C-alpha cells in the first residue's frame with residue numbers, strides 16, 4: 001500500500017515538473033540554449049556515468065523528454081500554454097486547437113524573374129507569443145487556482161426556466177475561461193496580453209518556371225493567437241505583362257514583324273530572349289512566308305518548374321508589313337512578275 005502511494009507521489013512530481021527548471025534554463029531560452037543545457041545535463045546524468053543509480057537514470061529520461069518537447073516548435077507552444085496534459089492530448093493525436101487565419105499577400109514579378117528565378121525579402125509584422133511569458137500572459141509563467149470557480153473551470157448559474165421555476169446550470173467560468181487557473185500576476189512585457197508585436201523577414205524564393213497565381217507558403221508563420229495553431233503566410237505570384245513575350249503554360253508567344261520583301265525573298269532574324277541570349281528565326285530556302293503563319297522553335301519557351309533542364313516552345317507569329325502605297329512603275333513591275 002505504501003509503495004503505491006509513494007509511486008503516485010513520484011509520478012505526480014514528474015508530471016508537474018517544470019521542463020524549463022528541469023533543464024535549468026529560463027522561458028526565453030532559444031533552441032540553441034536548450035541544446036546547450038541538454039548536452040551539459042545529459043553528460044552529467046548519463047547512465048554510463050552513474051552505473052546502478054536509478055535516480056540518475058530517471059533524471060536522464062526526464063531530461064530527454066524535456067529536450068524533445070522544447071526543441072519542437074509545436075510541442076513547445078502547446079506545453080507553454082496548456083501544460084503537459086495539453087501536450088499529451090496533442091500526442092495522442094488530438095490537437096484540438098483550431099487553425100488561425102492565413103495571411104495573404106501578392107508578390108509582383110516580371111516574366112524575366114520567372115524565367116531566371118529570383119528571391120525577394122519581405123518583412124511581415126504580426127503578433128507572436130510574448131517571449132517573456134511564452135504566451136501565458138502570466139509573470140514568470142506562474143498561475144494560481146481561479147478564485148471564482150476554485151479551479152473547477154465551471155460555475156453554477158441559476159436560470160429561470162418557466163413561471164416561478166428555476167434551474168441550476170453549469171457554465172464555463174468567465175474569470176479563467178474554463179481553465180481553472182488565473183495569473184498570479186500579469187507579465188510585465190506584454191501586460192498579460194500573451195502576445196507582442198514582432199517583425200519578421202521572410203525570404204521568398206521565386207523558382208524558375210513558376211507561373212502567375214502560384215503560391216509560396218510559409219507554414220504557421222501568420223499571427224500567433226493563444227490556443228490556436230498559427231495560420232500560414234501565403235504569397236501569390238503576380239506576373240506583370242511583358243511588352244514582347246506572352247506566356248501560355250510553358251510556351252512563349254512572340255510577334256515577329258517582317259517586310260513584304262523578306263516574306264517573299266527570305267529572311268534571317270534574331271530575337272533577344274528573356275535572359276539576353278539570341279534566338280535565330282529564319283525562312284527555309286524557297287519558302288514564302290504566309291501572313292500570320294507560325295514558326296515554332298522547340299525548347300525556347302519557359303523553363304519547366306522542377307525540371308529546369310526542360311523548356312516549353314517559342315511560337316513566333318509572322319506579321320508581314322505591307323508597303324502603304326505603290327507608284328505606277330512598281331505596279332507595272334509587280335504585274336509583270338506575277339503574270340509570268
Ligand SMILES: [Zn+2]
Nearest residue numbers: 146149173176
Ligand atoms: Zn475560474
Ligand SMILES: [Zn+2]
Nearest residue numbers: 130133187190
Ligand atoms: Zn508576456
